[in-house]
Amino acid sequence: MLSKHLRNEEDRDLWEDFANGSHQAFSTIYEWYSEELYSYGRHITSDNELVKDSIQDLFIDLWKRKEHLSAVHSLRFYLFKALRRIIVKKLTHQRNSIDEFSDENAQIIYPQEYFRIQQEANTERKQVLVATIKQLSKRQREVVYLLFYENLSHQEVAYLMGISIDSVYTLTWKAIKAMKRHLEQHPTLQAILRLIATCLLCQSTSI
Numbered sequence: 001m002l003s004k005h006l007r008n009e010e011d012r013d014l015w016e017d018f019a020n021g022s023h024q025a026f027s028t029i030y031e032w033y034s035e036e037l038y039s040y041g042r043h044i045t046s047d048n049e050l051v052k053d054s055i056q057d058l059f060i061d062l063w064k065r066k067e068h069l070s071a072v073h074s075l076r077f078y079l080f081k082a083l084r085r086i087i088v089k090k091l092t093h094q095r096n097s098i099d100e101f102s103d104e105n106a107q108i109i110y111p112q113e114y115f116r117i118q119q120e121a122n123t124e125r126k127q128v129l130v131a132t133i134k135q136l137s138k139r140q141r142e143v144v145y146l147l148f149y150e151n152l153s154h155q156e157v158a159y160l161m162g163i164s165i166d167s168v169y170t171l172t173w174k175a176i177k178a179m180k181r182h183l184e185q186h187p188t189l190q191a192i193l194r195l196i197a198t199c200l201l202c203q204s205t206s207i
Contacts, residue, residue: 012071012073012075014029014075015072016071018069019067019069029062037083040080040083040084041054041087043142043145044087044091045091050087054086058082062082080160084160135178136175137174139161141175143168144172146160154168154169
C-alpha cells in the first residue's frame with residue numbers, strides 16, 4: 001500500500017490531469033474512490049440508493065466544474081467532505097436529519113484494503129470484533145472509520161464532520177471505552193484493541 005505522503009502526491013498529479021480535462025484521470029478517480037465513498041456514505045445513512053445517487057451527483061458536479069477546481073491537499077478528504085455535504089443536503093430535504101439515523105439496521109461495510117481486522121485468523125474472533133464495532137453509536141463508528149480505516153487526522157475528522165477537535169477526542173475515548181467493555185469476556189482480543197486504540201489516538205497530521 002502506498003504511504004499517505006506518496007498517495008497524496010499521486011492524487012495531486014491525478015487531480016491536475018483531471019482539471020485539465022483528462023477523461024482517463026476522471027475514470028481513475030472514480031475507480032479508486034467509488035468503493036470508499038460508498039462505504040463512508042453508509043456510515044451516514046442506511047439508504048443505499050441515496051448514497052449511490054449522491055456519489056453519482058458528486059462526480060457529475062466534479063466534471064461540470066473541472067475547469068474551476070482548485071488544487072487539493074488530499075483527494076480522499078476532499079471527496080469525503082463533498083459527499084457528506086451532498087448526503088446531508090438530501091437528508092435535510094427529506095426532513096430526516098443525520099442524528100435521526102437508526103443504528104439498528106446499519107450495515108457496516110469496509111473497503112478490503114483498509115479492513116486490517118480481516119487479517120485476524122480466527123473466524124469467531126472476527127465476528128466478535130465486527131460486533132464490537134457495530135454496537136458503537138453512529139458517530140463513534142464514523143470517527144473510528146475515518147481515523148483507523150481512512151487514516152485521517154483528528155483535525156481532518158473534525159473539519160469533515162463539522163465538530164470540534166475536542167469532540168473528536170471525546171467520541172474516540174467513548175468508542176475505546178465501549179469496545180473495551182464489550183471485549184471484557186474476550187481477553188485474547190485485548191492486544192488488537194490496544195492496537196486500534198493506539199491508532200485512533202495517534203493520528204495528528206494537520207490538514
